Amino acid sequence: MEAQETLLEELLNVEVEIQDVEEQMKILLQRQDTLYERQSQLKALLEASEGSEYPAKDTASTTVENWSGSCEWDSEADDVRFNVFGISTYRANQREIINAVMSRRDVLVIMAAGGGKSLCYQLPAILRDGVALVISPLLSLIQDQVMGLTALGIPAYMLTSTTSKEDEKFIYKALEKGEGDLKILYVTPEKISKSKRFMSKLEKCHNAGRLSLIAVDEAHCCSQWGHDFRPDYKNLGILKIQFPSVPLIALTATATHKVQIDLTQMLHIPKCVKFFSTVNRPNLFYMVREKSSVGKVVIEEIAGFIQEFYPNNESGIVYCFSRRECEQVAKELRESGISADYYHADMDVNAREKVHLRWSNNKLQVIVGTVAFGMGINKPDVRFVIHHSLSKSMETYYQESGRAGRDGLPSQCLLYFRPGDVPRQSTMVFYENSGLQNLYDIVRYCLSKRQCRRSSIFRHFAEPFQDCNGMCDNCAFSSEIEEMDVSSHAKVIVSLLQDIRENDQRLTMLQLIDKLKTKHKELGSNLKRDQKEELVIKLILDRVLIEEFQHTAYATNAYLTIGPFAKQVLQGKRDVKLEVCNAQKKVAGINSVKHNVAFSGLEMKLDELRKELSSTHGGIFPHSILSTQQICMISAQKPNTLEQLEKIIGRLKTEKYGNRILEQIIKYADSNELKDEHGSDVRPKKRLKTKKPVVLIESSDDDA
Ligand SMILES: Nc1ncnc2c1ncn2[C@@H]1O[C@H](COP(=O)(O)OP(=O)(O)OP(=O)(O)O)[C@@H](O)[C@H]1O
Numbered sequence: 001m002e003a004q005e006t007l008l009e010e011l012l013n014v015e016v017e018i019q020d021v022e023e024q025m026k027i028l029l030q031r032q033d034t035l036y037e038r039q040s041q042l043k044a045l046l047e048a049s050e051g052s053e054y055p056a057k058d059t060a061s062t063t064v065e066n067w068s069g070s071c072e073w074d075s076e077a078d079d080v081r082f083n084v085f086g087i088s089t090y091r092a093n094q095r096e097i098i099n100a101v102m103s104r105r106d107v108l109v110i111m112a113a114g115g116g117k118s119l120c121y122q123l124p125a126i127l128r129d130g131v132a133l134v135i136s137p138l139l140s141l142i143q144d145q146v147m148g149l150t151a152l153g154i155p156a157y158m159l160t161s162t163t164s165k166e167d168e169k170f171i172y173k174a175l176e177k178g179e180g181d182l183k184i185l186y187v188t189p190e191k192i193s194k195s196k197r198f199m200s201k202l203e204k205c206h207n208a209g210r211l212s213l214i215a216v217d218e219a220h221c222c223s224q225w226g227h228d229f230r231p232d233y234k235n236l237g238i239l240k241i242q243f244p245s246v247p248l249i250a251l252t253a254t255a256t257h258k259v260q261i262d263l264t265q266m267l268h269i270p271k272c273v274k275f276f277s278t279v280n281r282p283n284l285f286y287m288v289r290e291k292s293s294v295g296k297v298v299i300e301e302i303a304g305f306i307q308e309f310y311p312n313n314e315s316g317i318v319y320c321f322s323r324r325e326c327e328q329v330a331k332e333l334r335e336s337g338i339s340a341d342y343y344h345a346d347m348d349v350n351a352r353e354k355v356h357l358r359w360s361n362n363k364l365q366v367i368v369g370t371v372a373f374g375m376g377i378n379k380p381d382v383r384f385v386i387h388h389s390l391s392k393s394m395e396t397y398y399q400e401s402g403r404a405g406r407d408g409l410p411s412q413c414l415l416y417f418r419p420g421d422v423p424r425q426s427t428m429v430f431y432e433n434s435g436l437q438n439l440y441d442i443v444r445y446c447l448s449k450r451q452c453r454r455s456s457i458f459r460h461f462a463e464p465f466q467d468c469n470g471m472c473d474n475c476a477f478s479s480e481i482e483e484m485d486v487s488s489h490a491k492v493i494v495s496l497l498q499d500i501r502e503n504d505q506r507l508t509m510l511q512l513i514d515k516l517k518t519k520h521k522e523l524g525s526n527l528k529r530d531q532k533e534e535l536v537i538k539l540i541l542d543r544v545l546i547e548e549f550q551h552t553a554y555a556t557n558a559y560l561t562i563g564p565f566a567k568q569v570l571q572g573k574r575d576v577k578l579e580v581c582n583a584q585k586k587v588a589g590i591n592s593v594k595h596n597v598a599f600s601g602l603e604m605k606l607d608e609l610r611k612e613l614s615s616t617h618g619g620i621f622p623h624s625i626l627s628t629q630q631i632c633m634i635s636a637q638k639p640n641t642l643e644q645l646e647k648i649i650g651r652l653k654t655e656k657y658g659n660r661i662l663e664q665i666i667k668y669a670d671s672n673e674l675k676d677e678h679g680s681d682v683r684p685k686k687r688l689k690t691k692k693p694v695v696l697i698e699s700s701d702d703d704a
């Protein structure tokens with residue numbers, strides 16, 4: 001009896017202590033929240049004060065030193081930019097970076113995907129005497145670049161496993177003896193770390209004063225903290241040790257503060273000039289749509305979206321969660337009349353390359369890929385990136401969606417979100433460092449029906465907020481959102497999970513939702529199934545519930561259990577609300593972008609011409625013949641003569657393709673005139689001189 005009393009007393013003490021611990025945990029978690037917030041503010045301040053400041057408004061940024069003054073190479077640089085590359089004006093920071101490299105400084109460039117980093121080393125490579133060495137992580141990227149440069153008549157080569165003996169001999173001779181015409185040499189990092197022969201030739205090239213610059217592209221691969229760490233990148237530090245006087249330029253699209261510090265240390269460029277551009281991609285329209293639980297409905301919607309907005313075979317990517325899903329989605333899209341194929345890591349390299357090539361040549365409209373379809377994508381005119389399932393973090397989503405619109409023209413990033421997809425991802429990432437925290441960040445992005453989508457991106461990269469200009473669904477249409485108080489439903493969920501736990505049982509999200517059917521009926525609840533799912537996810541994000549993971553022989557399962565804030569909900573101290581919005585408005589949001597991207601009339605003809613020319617010019621990509629932007633400019637200005645055309649696309653492209661382009665313009669004008677005479681089609685008169693803006697982002701509010 002006495003023993004029982006002692007046990008009871010101890011139990012009471014333990015329970016009091018548990019309660020005490022829970023109270024303390026609550027306080028600590030609240031403190032943690034405040035600290036997270038402060039952490040991101042501090043990161044933003046730090047980034048802003050270090051070496052370079054984020055731009056106040058525009059994409060340009062200033063560095064401590066001013067690199068925008070006039071330089072002796074200005075006119076030569078302008079000539080090469082326009083007449084060789086066909087680029088009419090510099091984009092933000094390009095000129096300054098080029099000036100810093102030309103001044104023989106080491107440089108770190110952080111510029112968003114498609115910002116135009118390549119030009120920053122390719123142009124100095126042409127201006128300076130000797131050979132520029134470029135290190136790039138992937139064969140496919142290297143091949144694209146070399147092909148593009150060769151098409152521009154620039155002597156660029158690569159030294160990789162695919163290089164012929166003959167080319168290898170030529171390259172080594174050029175390095176060693178300065179014979180032959182070699183301006184830009186691309187290698188993978190393995191060449192630097194593994195080939196002594198190559199390094200000795202490079203040394204000779206350097207000793208003879210012929211190594212003009214070194215560029216390390218996709219430099220985030222140096223750091224273990226980056227998203228694409230490559231062990232061989234770690235050895236690139238040798239370059240600065242062996243060739244200290246040669247300017248080294250490191251370039252990447254995204255690098256957190258930690259990665260930046262890491263890579264400047266690894267590459268031994270502590271005094272480099274840093275150029276940051278904003279992570280903002282103003283031409284991308286971000287949107288999230290609710291994903292039906294019926295697979296076929298999702299495919300129908302995706303196919304409908306593509307057919308409606310991109311009827312002219314404009315390129316796109318659909319990202320899927322798994323390899324199996326990839327194959328299935330590609331098949332179903334094909335059945336819906338979309339030219340689509342899949343790409344994932346289980347395929348053999350040749351099959352993968354074939355799909356990639358068909359897509360790059362515009363012979364395939366859509367690639368349905370897993371995350372394996374990644375860094376090697378160099379296609380500038382990807383008009384849409386659709387996520388069939390959510391990514392595992394904001395960073396991954398930014399990278400993947402950022403493959404749209406690298407040419408700067410309006411493009412759409414659409415993410416299909418369903419709460420049921422969350423446990424699929426969480427079981428994959430829970431063991432990663434901050435894996436769940438990162439996943440919950442993107443889930444917050446998906447669930448939010450009010451907050452600007454861009455603001456989440458800025459917050460993630462600790463960058464000050466910039467105006468979205470109505471280029472996300474929430475900014476375009478922020479009205480029509482109601483808040484629904486679901487505190488009583490939340491209470492039911494918490495008490496149900498408490499009972500389950502006391503009975504030593506567990507529930508997955510699906511099982512919980514099923515159980516709620518009867519419980520909520522008792523409440524007289526009018527919540528739909530997807531709203532119940534959304535509520536559960538919201539409770540996870542708010543740490544009222546937590547996910548627990550359990551391995552079986554076949555899979556990892558995610559179970560739900562009560563979290564540190566459950567008690568507050570039970571005691572009615574915490575309100576839980578769901579945002580409910582009018583779905584029809586979202587569709588209108590997409591329409592505002594639609595009219596700006598589709599080709600029409602002459603543009604279509606020029607698009608056909610670039611495809612034809614690409615196949616007759618050794619298979620270089622259509623976008624290397626004429627960019628989409630150039631097509632828009634030509635059809636807006638309709639030049640009559642080669643001289644006029646040269647003012648738009650530069651000398652080199654005019655010499656190569658000018659006659660065919662003019663021929664096409666005349667043919668198109670004649671056929672239009674004919675239509676006019678017969679009164680069947682009234683279009684603008686031949687050689688209309690009105691200038692149409694190339695990038696036209698209409699105010700989405702008009703469509704509201
Ligand atoms: N000043 C410019 N004006 C117009 N187009 C440009 C300009 N600079 C670069 N481009 C074009 O923009 C596209 C993207 O350029 P680039 O491949 O250099 O991007 P990037 O910054 O390296 O992107 P990523 O991080 O994805 O590799 C290319 O088609 C390129 O020709």
Ligand SMILES: [Mg+2]
Binds near residue numbers: 117118217
């Ligand atoms: Mg690049």
